[in-house]
Amino acid sequence: xxDPDLRDPRLDSAYRDTPRDEPPPELxxxxxxxxxxxxxxxxxxxxxxxxxxxxxxxVVRWRVPLSLAATVVLVVxxxxxxxxxxxxxxxxxxxxxxxxxxxxxxxxxAPPAANETDVPREAAPPASPKPAxxxxxxxxxxxxxxxxPSTGTPPAPGPIELRQERTSGPAPQPLGVPADAASAPxxxxxxxxxxxxxxxxxxxxxxxxxxRGADSASGAVAAPPxxxxxxxxxxxxxxxxxxxxxxLSRDRELSDRPARAAREAAPAAMPPRSPEEWLEAIRRLxxxxxxxxxAAELAAFRRRxxxxxxxxxxxx
Amino acid sequence: MLAYRAGDAAAFxxxxxxxxxxxxxxxxxxxxxxxxxxxxxxxxxxxLIDARGRYEPRAKFTTWLxxxxxxxxxxxFRSAARAVLVSYEDADHPPEDxxxxxxxxxxxxxxxxxxxxxxxxxxxxxxxxxxxVLLQQEAELTLEEIAAVTGANRxxxxxxxxxxxxKLRASLGGPAEAEDTRLQGA
Numbered sequence: 001x002x003d004p005d006l007r008d009p010r011l012d013s014a015y016r017d018t019p020r021d022e023p024p025p026e027l028x029x030x031x032x033x034x035x036x037x038x039x040x041x042x043x044x045x046x047x048x049x050x051x052x053x054x055x056x057x058x059v060v061r062w063r064v065p066l067s068l069a070a071t072v073v074l075v076v077x078x079x080x081x082x083x084x085x086x087x088x089x090x091x092x093x094x095x096x097x098x099x100x101x102x103x104x105x106x107x108x109x110a111p112p113a114a115n116e117t118d119v120p121r122e123a124a125p126p127a128s129p130k131p132a133x134x135x136x137x138x139x140x141x142x143x144x145x146x147x148x149p150s151t152g153t154p155p156a157p158g159p160i161e162l163r164q165e166r167t168s169g170p171a172p173q174p175l176g177v178p179a180d181a182a183s184a185p186x187x188x189x190x191x192x193x194x195x196x197x198x199x200x201x202x203x204x205x206x207x208x209x210x211x212r213g214a215d216s217a218s219g220a221v222a223a224p225p226x227x228x229x230x231x232x233x234x235x236x237x238x239x240x241x242x243x244x245x246x247x248l249s250r251d252r253e254l255s256d257r258p259a260r261a262a263r264e265a266a267p268a269a270m271p272p273r274s275p276e277e278w279l280e281a282i283r284r285l286x287x288x289x290x291x292x293x294x295a296a297e298l299a300a301f302r303r304r305x306x307x308x309x310x311x312x313x314x315x316x
Numbered sequence: 317m318l319a320y321r322a323g324d325a326a327a328f329x330x331x332x333x334x335x336x337x338x339x340x341x342x343x344x345x346x347x348x349x350x351x352x353x354x355x356x357x358x359x360x361x362x363x364l365i366d367a368r369g370r371y372e373p374r375a376k377f378t379t380w381l382x383x384x385x386x387x388x389x390x391x392x393f394r395s396a397a398r399a400v401l402v403s404y405e406d407a408d409h410p411p412e413d414x415x416x417x418x419x420x421x422x423x424x425x426x427x428x429x430x431x432x433x434x435x436x437x438x439x440x441x442x443x444x445x446x447x448x449v450l451l452q453q454e455a456e457l458t459l460e461e462i463a464a465v466t467g468a469n470r471x472x473x474x475x476x477x478x479x480x481x482x483k484l485r486a487s488l489g490g491p492a493e494a495e496d497t498r499l500q501g502a
Contacts, residue, residue: 006481010485011434011481013427015431018432018434019431021340022336023337023357027358028332028336031358031361035325035332035365039320039323
């Protein structure tokens with residue numbers, strides 16, 4: 001402000017000579033009184049204001065870091081979920097066992113057979129599936145339970161596929177399904193619409209309903225979890241044990257006794273196994289000179305896994 | 317102000333005593349009439365009292381005080397356009413009311429007349445230039461502080477002051493020079 005164009009001593013002097021207007025005394029007193037009142041009432045409101053200002057400053061100070069932290073947590077969670085989903089889909093899609101189509105799509109084409117409704121229940125894997133498998137099996141189970149009474153829908157395609165395998169001869173059961181399940185004589189008379197009669201038994205009932213895990217795994221009309229959804233259960237699953245069977249009604253239990261006995265007598269030489277294990281067993285048979293058995297196993301393997309590319313030593 | 321914020325009422329009295337005249341004149345010479353200036357003056361100080369908890373000594377207290385006054389004045393201008401420019405002669409202390417009747421030395425009389433012409437010239441300035449002059453003369457703010465109070469940049473304030481000074485000097489130059497200036501302006 002030392003610029004002579006902006007500051008003129010003569011002008012400053014003339015301005016100092018202008019009347020020094022002042023506020024009236026009563027206005028002064030009003031303002032001073034207001035200031036004193038504010039101070040008297042002030043400590044509390046002042047503290048509140050200070051606290052509010054402090055709170056605001058805390059929010060302002062931590063707003064950006066907290067937002068960033070929340071974003072990072074969200075992104076990491078999403079990344080983990082996506083990674084898990086991708087792994088699962090890859091696992092499902094590349095699994096050696098082809099996944100069955102959804103139950104409602106195949107159900108109408110399957111022939112209704114009363115005794116076959118027993119098959120899935122008996123053939124259902126006794127071991128409880130993984131929770132995720134239970135979740136996946138539950139919708140199919142519900143669909144079947146709803147569809148059975150109205151259309152006499154036979155079991156889901158999973159069991160159908162198993163039946164087809166079982167009728168293919170002495171081939172091993174890669175899915176761990178006892179071979180005698182279908183061939184065992186069912187004492188229950190074949191009643192048309194048997195599936196409709198049995199379906200309600202699978203419905204939850206306080207007296208006979210098995211635990212949820214067992215229920216989802218062995219319901220009468222529930223499709224077992226898709227084979228592709230159980231890739232890890234193929235190999236290590238032990239032979240079905242009667243203890244793991246779901247609790248049934250008295251009648252069902254009696255009628256299932258022969259089948260169960262046959263199942264218990266089923267050769268333990270047909271445990272569920274993965275294609276690799278199966279091929280390894282074939283190699284062992286070949287190495288032991290049991291070529292006929294090896295050829296039979298290989299033929300069964302080819303029927304079971306037609307798309308599986310055999311290793312060169314077995315392809316010959 | 318920090319002492320008053322902490323609850324010291326006497327600190328406010330000291331502050332008020334130091335700034336009351338300058339703030340009042342700043343408002344009085346822009347608002348036009350004394351009643352309006354008094355109303356604005358009271359509002360400014362009450363606003364300051366109310367905002368004491370938020371006061372942070374980031375700038376000079378004077379700058380903060382005149383920022384409040386400037387904002388209140390702008391609100392006043394917005395709500396009631398200043399339709400009639402009341403000349404200083406119509407105000408409470410017109411030059412002819414000065415104690416010129418008393419036996420005064422001729423030099424003192426000349427100074428009073430010069431002051432009256434200066435106030436008339438200030439009143440005739442465009443509002444932005446007038447405000448810059450008043451902030452310079454009454455609050456003794458620097459260019460930067462005037463810019464901060466008015467929300468303008470430094471060069472704009474400088475330009476306003478330069479134009480204002482030219483006109484005010486002309487008003488002090490004498491009746492002939494003032495007449496020339498008026499003719500040039502016309």
